[in-house]
Amino acid sequence: MKKHWWKALAVLILTYTVFWGLLGPTPRQPILNESIRNVYFHVPLWFAMITLMLTSMIFAIRYLRSGKLAHDAVSVQFANTAIVFGLLGCATGAVWANYTWGEPWPNDPKLNSVAVSMLLYLAYLVLRGAFDDEQRRARISAVYNILAFAVFIPLIFIIPRMTDSLHPGNGGNPAFGKYDMDNQMRMVFYPAIIGFTLLGVWITQLRVRLRRLQMVMEE
Amino acid sequence: MQQSLSQIGTLVAKEFRLEWRQRYALNGMLLYIVGAVFVCYLSFNARRGQLLPIVWNTLFWIIQLFSAINAIAKTFVQERAGRQLYYYTLASPQQIIIAKIIYNIGLMLVLSLLGFAVYAFVLGNLAQDWQLYLGGLLLGAVGFAASLTLVAGIAAKAENSATLMAILSFPVILPLLLLLLRVSKNAMDGLERSASRDELLSILAIDAIVLALSVLLFPFIWKS
Numbered sequence: 550m551k552k553h554w555w556k557a558l559a560v561l562i563l564t565y566t567v568f569w570g571l572l573g574p575t576p577r578q579p580i581l582n583e584s585i586r587n588v589y590f591h592v593p594l595w596f597a598m599i600t601l602m603l604t605s606m607i608f609a610i611r612y613l614r615s616g617k618l619a620h621d622a623v624s625v626q627f628a629n630t631a632i633v634f635g636l637l638g639c640a641t642g643a644v645w646a647n648y649t650w651g652e653p654w655p656n657d658p659k660l661n662s663v664a665v666s667m668l669l670y671l672a673y674l675v676l677r678g679a680f681d682d683e684q685r686r687a688r689i690s691a692v693y694n695i696l697a698f699a700v701f702i703p704l705i706f707i708i709p710r711m712t713d714s715l716h717p718g719n720g721g722n723p724a725f726g727k728y729d730m731d732n733q734m735r736m737v738f739y740p741a742i743i744g745f746t747l748l749g750v751w752i753t754q755l756r757v758r759l760r761r762l763q764m765v766m767e768e
Numbered sequence: 769m770q771q772s773l774s775q776i777g778t779l780v781a782k783e784f785r786l787e788w789r790q791r792y793a794l795n796g797m798l799l800y801i802v803g804a805v806f807v808c809y810l811s812f813n814a815r816r817g818q819l820l821p822i823v824w825n826t827l828f829w830i831i832q833l834f835s836a837i838n839a840i841a842k843t844f845v846q847e848r849a850g851r852q853l854y855y856y857t858l859a860s861p862q863q864i865i866i867a868k869i870i871y872n873i874g875l876m877l878v879l880s881l882l883g884f885a886v887y888a889f890v891l892g893n894l895a896q897d898w899q900l901y902l903g904g905l906l907l908g909a910v911g912f913a914a915s916l917t918l919v920a921g922i923a924a925k926a927e928n929s930a931t932l933m934a935i936l937s938f939p940v941i942l943p944l945l946l947l948l949l950r951v952s953k954n955a956m957d958g959l960e961r962s963a964s965r966d967e968l969l970s971i972l973a974i975d976a977i978v979l980a981l982s983v984l985l986f987p988f989i990w991k992s
Contacts, residue, residue: 613988665942669940672935675932675935676922676926679926679927680925689922689925689989692918692988692989693922695985696918696919696981696985697940699977699978699981700939700940700942700943703970704943707970708943708946708947
């Protein structure tokens with residue numbers, strides 16, 4: 550039981566996020582109206598995705614240093630979960646954009662950057678499929694994983710800030726938290742980030758275990 | 769240090785000599801970029817200077833991108849595995865990757881200058897501040913060479929390397945390409961140099977990151 554407290558915490562936080570996020574009071578803002586509640590789901594999904602990608606890269610580095618295939622298996626599952634979270638982030642963002650900016654996919658640098666980073670990680674999966682030898686696949690894809698994260702950072706943090714963007718916190722817009730969120734909302738927003746990250750780690754852990762069992766079954 | 773530099777020099781000289789002996793590959797690349805420019809010129813059926821500036825600029829960089837990917841993809845496949853094993857015993861992987869990058873920078877400089885000359889000749893030169901435009905071209909050549917050389921090393925290890933090279937390099941090259949497009953658009957409109965300073969610094973930073981990563985990560989690819 551001692552080892553599983555964080556899973557209970559994830560369930561608890563996410564239940565709280567869903568209920569209090571949908572029912573709790575929010576400030577009345579023009580245009581945003583009730584859609585401001587999406588900040589509890591859309592933004593934490595991105596934060597969790599970035600954390601998962603970072604973890605995936607750390608395990609890629611650990612694989613390169615140690616040569617243990619176990620690290621590689623963890624690295625690829627973190628990347629998989631990050632892709633799922635990225636797609637969910639895109640979906641929640643598209644719904645939000647549809648009602649506040651008028652179209653589901655406006656031509657915005659941040660959206661396009663995210664689409665490109667999805668391409669990066671999908672290319673990573675295709676690259677893994679191209680090798681039969683396990684050690685070789687692990688080594689080459691770990692190198693590409695590190696390269697992908699290094700490209701992802703300027704894509705998502707530098708380029709959107711240099712041009713006009715619809716997103717808050719970019720292109721001279723004030724960050725979201727500055728004017729639009731009140732303390733009531735922060736009480737939900739910050740736990741939601743932790744909750745979604747824990748959920749991502751949990752999914753990854755299950756997938757890693759499943760993969761290990763499959764490998765044992767194959768042998 | 770002195771010795772390692774001279775070894776890199778020897779490796780770079782070897783690359784150039786190899787290219788000169790297999791001249792069909794070099795001629796092929798030169799013809800590829802000239803052909804691509806001409807296809808675009810005829811497809812638009814445009815007389816000189818009739819394209820919109822933004823189309824002119826974007827088209828040029830797309831041609832650059834494709835010829836760069838094509839040219840650099842063959843960095844690691846033109847030599848047989850046995851010979852690569854021989855280099856492995858002679859030099860450190862860092863020296864090999866640095867030599868390959870230097871050589872590819874040279875190759876990209878030739879390709880992009882030739883491409884620009886032909887492009888400006890048939891479609892007209894719309895760049896007002898052509899010094900800055902050429903500067904962007906040089907930085908682009910360095911960035912393309914640095915990031916694509918590592919990707920070429922990755923793709924060469926897999927069997928289906930032509931497709932893999934394209935899908936691995938498009939997203940990697942994109943931040944660089946977007947910044948380059950912006951700098952060259954500024955140069956075309958003849959904006960003041962200070963307007964492009966942020967972009968130029970970012971390009972330099974990305975170049976530096978990619979170079980450092982190539983040198984750090986290449987030993988792991990080279991080992992297999």
